[in-house]
Amino acid sequence: MAAAVQDVIMLLGDSITQGGWEPGGFAQRLAHVYARKLDVINRGLSGYNTEWAIPVFEQCFAKQHEQQHVPTVRILTIWFGANDAAIKPSPQHVPLPDFISNLTHLVHMVTSSSSAHYSPKTSIILISPPPVNTYQRDADLQSRDPPKLLDRTFEVTRKYAEAVVEVGERMKIPVLDVWTALYDAAGRNERDLDKFLWDGLHLNAAGYEVMYEGLINTIKEKYPKLHYDELEPVFAPWAEIKWDDPTESLKARRTVREK
Amino acid sequence: MAAAVQDVIMLLGDSITQGGWEPGGFAQRLAHVYARKLDVINRGLSGYNTEWAIPVFEQCFAKQHEQQHVPTVRILTIWFGANDAAIKPSPQHVPLPDFISNLTHLVHMVTSSSSAHYSPKTSIILISPPPVNTYQRDADLQSRDPPKLLDRTFEVTRKYAEAVVEVGERMKIPVLDVWTALYDAAGRNERDLDKFLWDGLHLNAAGYEVMYEGLINTIKEKYPKLHYDELEPVFAPWAEIKWDDPTESLKARRTVREK
Numbered sequence: 001m002a003a004a005v006q007d008v009i010m011l012l013g014d015s016i017t018q019g020g021w022e023p024g025g026f027a028q029r030l031a032h033v034y035a036r037k038l039d040v041i042n043r044g045l046s047g048y049n050t051e052w053a054i055p056v057f058e059q060c061f062a063k064q065h066e067q068q069h070v071p072t073v074r075i076l077t078i079w080f081g082a083n084d085a086a087i088k089p090s091p092q093h094v095p096l097p098d099f100i101s102n103l104t105h106l107v108h109m110v111t112s113s114s115s116a117h118y119s120p121k122t123s124i125i126l127i128s129p130p131p132v133n134t135y136q137r138d139a140d141l142q143s144r145d146p147p148k149l150l151d152r153t154f155e156v157t158r159k160y161a162e163a164v165v166e167v168g169e170r171m172k173i174p175v176l177d178v179w180t181a182l183y184d185a186a187g188r189n190e191r192d193l194d195k196f197l198w199d200g201l202h203l204n205a206a207g208y209e210v211m212y213e214g215l216i217n218t219i220k221e222k223y224p225k226l227h228y229d230e231l232e233p234v235f236a237p238w239a240e241i242k243w244d245d246p247t248e249s250l251k252a253r254r255t256v257r258e259k
Numbered sequence: 260m261a262a263a264v265q266d267v268i269m270l271l272g273d274s275i276t277q278g279g280w281e282p283g284g285f286a287q288r289l290a291h292v293y294a295r296k297l298d299v300i301n302r303g304l305s306g307y308n309t310e311w312a313i314p315v316f317e318q319c320f321a322k323q324h325e326q327q328h329v330p331t332v333r334i335l336t337i338w339f340g341a342n343d344a345a346i347k348p349s350p351q352h353v354p355l356p357d358f359i360s361n362l363t364h365l366v367h368m369v370t371s372s373s374s375a376h377y378s379p380k381t382s383i384i385l386i387s388p389p390p391v392n393t394y395q396r397d398a399d400l401q402s403r404d405p406p407k408l409l410d411r412t413f414e415v416t417r418k419y420a421e422a423v424v425e426v427g428e429r430m431k432i433p434v435l436d437v438w439t440a441l442y443d444a445a446g447r448n449e450r451d452l453d454k455f456l457w458d459g460l461h462l463n464a465a466g467y468e469v470m471y472e473g474l475i476n477t478i479k480e481k482y483p484k485l486h487y488d489e490l491e492p493v494f495a496p497w498a499e500i501k502w503d504d505p506t507e508s509l510k511a512r513r514t515v516r517e518k
Contacts (some may be wrong), residue, residue: 002267002300002330003321010261021291023282031290031301032280039300041261042290047497055509056494062262069328071261091502235315238306243350250314 005252006234007072008039012057012106013079016130016202017044024205026212036233037255038074049083049094050102057106063116073122074256075219075226078106079178081129081160082152082201090151099160103167111171123223125215126168128161128179130203131186133193137200152201154190174222176214185210231255264511265493266331267298271316271365272338275389275461276303283464285471295492296514297333308343308353309361316365322375332381333515334478334485337365338437340388340419341411341460349410358419362426370430382482384474385427387420387438389462390445392452396459411460413449433481435473444469490514 011017011027020027020042031040043060045053062070080103084094094102107124109117132152141148161179168175182203186192193200196207203211220227234252242249270276270286279286279301290299302319304312321329339362343353353361366383368376391411400407420438427434441462445451452459455466462470479486493511501508 002269002332003319003325004329005319008261018294021287021294023287027290028280028282028287031286035277035280035301036304039298041298042294045295045494045497048494052497052500052505052509055506059511060262060264066262066328069325070263073261092497235304235307238304238311238351241311246311247314250311252318 004069004071006037006039007074007256008041009034009075009077010041010060010073011044011077011079012053012060013044013077013127014048014083015044015046016082017077017079018042018046019202020044020208022205022208025203025208026215029208029212030215033228034231036235037228037231039071041073044079047083047092048080049086049092050080050099050106051084051094053080054102054105057109058117061109061117061119064118067119072256073119075223076110076122076124077127077176077215078103078124079127079129081157081164082132085129085132085157085160086151087153087156096159096163100163100167103164104171107167107171107173111173123226124173125176125218125222126164126173127176127211127215128164129157130178130197130201130207130211131161131183131190131193132157133190133197133200135191135200136194136197140199140201174218176211176218178211178214181210181214182207225257263328263330265296265298266333266515267300268293268334268336269300269319269332270303270336270338271312271319272303272336272386273307273342274303274305275341276301276336276338277305278461279303279467281464281467284462284467285474288467288471289474292487293490295494296487296490298330300332303338306342306351307339308345308351309339309358309365310343310353312339313361313364316368317376320368320376320378323377326378331515332378334482335369335381335383336386336435336474337362337383338386338388340416340423341391344388344391344416344419345410346412346415355418355422359422359426362423363430366426366430366432370432382485383432384435384477384481385423385432386435386470386474387423388416389437389456389460389466389470390420390442390449390452391416392449392456392459394450394459395453395456399458399460433477435470435477437470437473440469440473441466484516 027042083092084099086092138150198204342351343358345351397409457463
């Protein structure tokens, strides 16, 4: 019975999104700076690919006739590819053309006026998967009991990341290209990605810092009215409360100016 | 348009709750361990006392006829007193009898079957304010421009903390007594509270760690079915997805067993 008093940022993705709640993770950082402005709803699902994400997203994102009752999703991040790019025989593998069409479908669900989930108030940001450090990943998998074979390659994940950028360009949706941001930050050297990944696949706090800075810059550039500095807190700062007769000054306010 | 697919933990309080989104804060820690089970909705409002919290809570907590559309609040923490205990002439000051009746009112809003906000599925935890380190608080206020006079006393805040414990006992609502937990952890020495408070009033990461451990223990003891280890993720772990025909296995599940 949480009333829909505050709009939200929804984070859709895999384990790299789910891990955003770690200290220094991007969900934690967003929740901190957007406190009292937008709630952060983490729909990161460890191990998931775009194939499994579609039926999940259908359940997580309200249909048009339900939208009046529930919080408006102001920002939606869609961050997949790390599992889709797993190589066969991994059950997580999604062929590149299917990955592209799934990502396109996820975006259309929100942007197409004929979609049951159509939501013109939602601003989408696509995010490319991080580069894989196969040295680190291989060592991690070898250390397991029983040991596992390497299930990602540097080049395949790069192709999935490039596909995210292309989908964004084609659909005119802003893209946060985490693959390139992290690879550049590592001096374009695969082994040096260990500064940003803890197991060759998942971001550590330094990786999330790079990603978060890019995300805030993307918001600032592409959706400036949704930057946290541009939003009013839903409930007034306490110094603005009318202390002798507070009722009016304590009414929830619209934090986002409508398009 | 975030569909009500996942139930929530709502955190109602002042700046010490709002700051729970800091790295190591209790909101961040809860969001991390309850990921995919319960969302964390932070309704901490810096500077607020119980007087101002009542009209805010009326807007944040759905009325009975709205509850079918919105996420169920499974756990509600109510953490006030730090500002109510400010001494006159602070506009934040709430006299002790009023603090007690406000806190009682907030609980009744959820637990009383005659309340518009009645919600028998919500489990409440009351939290007492932390002890004030007046040495630290005074130094902090003196360092401001212009300098401010000390606005809290150790003994007054202690009385408000004791009142929270009494309200909980009287109403049979579990209490997390943060005042005592932190004072004990500091060897019952006011000056040594600087290990847990960064400005004499607000918790640092070490303070939140003590508080969080106490909170999880309270959940485990008083509401064991709501401990994160007892809840199923709403969406199945990926290894449990039926890869050849995933639809059924990707349906959202009830994470909490009903009372």
